[in-house]
Amino acid sequence: MRTEQLNPLSKARLSVVGLGPGDDALMTDQVRDALANATDAFGYFPYVERLSGLEHLRLHASDNREELERARAALDCASEGRQVLMLSSGDPGVFAMASAVFEVLDLASAEERERWAGVDVQVLPGITAMLAAAARLGAPLGHDFCAINLSDNLKPAAVIERRVRLAVQADFAMAFYNPSSASRPEGFARVLRVLKEECEPGRLICFARNVSRADERLQVHALEAVDASMADMRTLVIVGSSTTRRVGRHVYTPRSYGMQTRG
């Protein structure tokens, strides 16, 4: 029993928080306050490591293939009356832990449901990687756009391919999360073949690696000059729409589309 350390009036809470893409200056005050007032933090090893200076927190780090187990453990901890954080990089609602927590609540056994009934679950947003990357590049997502997770751990490769093809037809700019990893080297290569079939050779493709960190690297290429090795698991890829353009060192997508409104 750990509850004796706590104010008995404090409500059991699990806050799923977004730490932003890396630089602490991109964190919100709301998340900063949640970090200051929590007792426990659960998350993938490198995200927990970002909190190593906060000595009032009990840190619970786990591997990134264990999202559902991590969510259950965090709900159990909160149900003991503790103030618990579930950490995500970027925004928790974009290819991150918020869905995993609600999935666990949705699939809960009768016994779990009873145990977790008193836990207030809240989600605190953060700056997601595509918006941090877009800001550094200029405004490539300034018109309609979509976000696609290229990892095929959780969906078939054929779904990804079809979705990218339809997104090109809709002329969305696109942000690709998790383009490639050691265990899935083929992910981005496959999508790149689709893009080369569907788009003109001059289409702008942006690579933003480790955005907002000391070793940030930004690259912009025409599609014809792109090869699959340009993206790894720490890269956010932004594919321009047919109207995306360069101006000086920046890339932007005009606000207007298919109308004579420029000038």
Next chain:
Amino acid sequence: MRTEQLNPLSKARLSVVGLGPGDDALMTDQVRDALANATDAFGYFPYVERLSGLEHLRLHASDNREELERARAALDCASEGRQVLMLSSGDPGVFAMASAVFEVLDLASAEERERWAGVDVQVLPGITAMLAAAARLGAPLGHDFCAINLSDNLKPAAVIERRVRLAVQADFAMAFYNPSSASRPEGFARVLRVLKEECEPGRLICFARNVSRADERLQVHALEAVDASMADMRTLVIVGSSTTRRVGRHVYTPRSYGMQTRG
């Protein structure tokens, strides 16, 4: 000449900043620092009003149909050596001022190009309305999604309709910005007809009005119960994908798609 008031070493800068959706607790430290160190702020009336407590700033408010003129005025001001902010609500790169600034730079006359050559333009991201709304609702954007501006000021209604149809076929969740306004009451009604043709009647539609403000209102309905009057210009609409579900008071989209991975 205003430059005599300034440190002659300070570089001319235009920072396009995102104030977040309304609650100042959702602002980043990076933006807070930019507010503290600037001399001038340009923006749409209600965004400039959010800064009325900051007495060191010269405030330049304008109407929301004057984006390109506002961008030119801000670049002129920065070229005089001042530290200038261009304000956006939410994130400046999502249907906001960043694209307008780059558009003006792209279309600049030779004379303007020379005048603005020394201005360093940077974009500082913020929490965009769809991510704030998604966090309050649960995790409706937890799988692949798209963002569409329903305003037909800058694109033909037929483009919007086609894009929504393709987005349904791709089975994206969708966030709609600017669904409706007094001058365009038909925007959301038209898209709603497309959704009713393309989606099952139980598809979840979320309405988030004035997210993070004192008068925030969240509603979730099945598509068959939705009518166009539910969205106004202060509403962010999120349309679930075919897999979006309710759990308790929350709405979420599972991370996995078309695979047997649940449980």
